[in-house]
Amino acid sequence: MAAETHKDELIWVPKEDEEERARVDIYKYIFGFVEMAVVKCAIELGIADAIESHGRPMSLLELSSALGCAAPALHRIMRFLVNRKLFKEIRKENVQDSEQPSLYAQTALSRLLLRSGEKSMATFVLMESSPPMLAPWHGLSARVKTEVTSLAPSPFEVANGKDLWSYCEANPHHSQLFNESMACNARVTVEAILEGCSDVFDGISSIVDVGGGNGTALRMLVRACPWIRGINFDLPHVVSVALKSEGVEHVGGDMFKFVPKADAAFLMSVLHDWEDDECIQILKKCREAIPGDKGKVIMVECVIEENNNNVEEKHEELELKDVGLFLDMVMIAHTNKGKERTLEEWAYVLAQAGFNRYNIRAINAIYSIIEAFPN
Numbered sequence: 001m002a003a004e005t006h007k008d009e010l011i012w013v014p015k016e017d018e019e020e021r022a023r024v025d026i027y028k029y030i031f032g033f034v035e036m037a038v039v040k041c042a043i044e045l046g047i048a049d050a051i052e053s054h055g056r057p058m059s060l061l062e063l064s065s066a067l068g069c070a071a072p073a074l075h076r077i078m079r080f081l082v083n084r085k086l087f088k089e090i091r092k093e094n095v096q097d098s099e100q101p102s103l104y105a106q107t108a109l110s111r112l113l114l115r116s117g118e119k120s121m122a123t124f125v126l127m128e129s130s131p132p133m134l135a136p137w138h139g140l141s142a143r144v145k146t147e148v149t150s151l152a153p154s155p156f157e158v159a160n161g162k163d164l165w166s167y168c169e170a171n172p173h174h175s176q177l178f179n180e181s182m183a184c185n186a187r188v189t190v191e192a193i194l195e196g197c198s199d200v201f202d203g204i205s206s207i208v209d210v211g212g213g214n215g216t217a218l219r220m221l222v223r224a225c226p227w228i229r230g231i232n233f234d235l236p237h238v239v240s241v242a243l244k245s246e247g248v249e250h251v252g253g254d255m256f257k258f259v260p261k262a263d264a265a266f267l268m269s270v271l272h273d274w275e276d277d278e279c280i281q282i283l284k285k286c287r288e289a290i291p292g293d294k295g296k297v298i299m300v301e302c303v304i305e306e307n308n309n310n311v312e313e314k315h316e317e318l319e320l321k322d323v324g325l326f327l328d329m330v331m332i333a334h335t336n337k338g339k340e341r342t343l344e345e346w347a348y349v350l351a352q353a354g355f356n357r358y359n360i361r362a363i364n365a366i367y368s369i370i371e372a373f374p375n
């Protein structure tokens with residue numbers, strides 16, 4: 001126990017060490033944005049890319065000349081990033097010569113900041129730290145107060161004048177940034193699906209990925225399960241710039257009106273963007289698109305645990321299941337009525353859409369797989 005509860009009075013008396021910890025921890029929140037800003041700066045400068053293409057750790061002078069940066073300022077940026085364990089600093093031991101420079105080396109985390117590659121998360125960082133995605137956060141408390149009226153615009157709309165999807169339609173550059181960010185997540189999530197439960201695709205000869213973005217998920221699924229014909233379905237402005245790939249057809253449309261027919265409908269990171277009634281409408285359209293006997297809907301979404309806050313059990317570091325709670329906050333800031341759902345909330349939405357039989361499977365990702373059957 002980090003604190004004492006007096007038996008008779010039930011007064012919570014924090015212990016000294018908890019108060020000391022709090023005096024330090026408060027700075028995580030005061031300066032919370034600094035880590036994001038410096039990581040964005042590291043991506044824009046191309047620090048990880050320079051070390052990777054150098055092929056071995058680099059001194060400050062090598063790095064500053066490769067990046068065309070002022071060495072003193074870069075030294076301060078690197079000192080911060082090393083302190084946050086994004087890069088490593090290698091000091092040569094047993095070298096008496098104080099002139100011998102220390103070297104900056106890559107870590108598993110800094111490799112995720114490489115601007116390209118299968119595992120890169122750089123675009124996602126750049127998207128979340130872009131002005132249109134950051135501005136809505138200033139409207140979070142106002143949203144929490146007004147959500148009850150349901151007519152109040154989302155923080156994203158207040159900040160940017162349009163909802164996220166209309167904003168993307170009007171700003172092709174932001175749309176590309178958003179779709180490529182979702183593709184960063186799609187790559188890691190589809191890898192986890194294929195590793196953890198590839199059997200969900202057994203016996204399926206066609207899949208429609210509803211709200212499939214630029215088609216990254218379907219491209220990976222069709223590559224791993226070549227017997228499947230894929231239909232990547234999204235808004236017309238999204239599919240019109242999606243990459244062509246073998247076995248995947250791009251179809252533009254509105255999922256509230258129509259979903260192309262296939263053996264299975266796949267929805268990843270889509271239903272959480274919408275409120276219950278909207279999810280029920282989308283799921284009903286999916287139900288019409290799949291065969292009544294052997295069809296299914298495969299959803300890739302968070303299943304939030306209501307009681308995940310037992311501090312005694314929690315690790316200091318962020319855990320995968322905590323990311324779902326972050327994403328739930330993103331849903332308040334960026335969508336009209338989107339939310340991450342608990343098991344009970346999923347059961348309600350599925351039942352209202354006519355799916356009485358479903359199962360949920362955990363994978364090594366922030367998401368779970370929900371398979372729902374029309375019969």
Ligand SMILES: C[S@@+](CC[C@H](N)C(=O)[O-])C[C@H]1O[C@@H](n2cnc3c(N)ncnc32)[C@H](O)[C@@H]1O
Pocket residue numbers: 165182183185186210211212213214217233234235238253254255256267268269270273
């Ligand atoms: C959060 S993204 C998920 C993208 C993709 N499934 C993934 O996980 O990488 C939600 C997607 O839904 C699409 N979307 C939004 N409204 C839609 C609509 N009415 N009809 C079809 N797609 C829509 C967006 O364009 C976007 O690509």
Ligand SMILES: COc1ccc(-c2cc(=O)c3c(O)c(O)c(O)cc3o2)cc1
Pocket residue numbers: 128133164185186188189269270273327330334335365366367
């Ligand atoms: C696997 O890890 C992740 C998967 C998806 C996301 C994610 C989904 C979204 O729908 C979404 C969004 O709509 C949004 O506006 C945003 O800023 C981020 C975002 O992320 C994250 C992690």
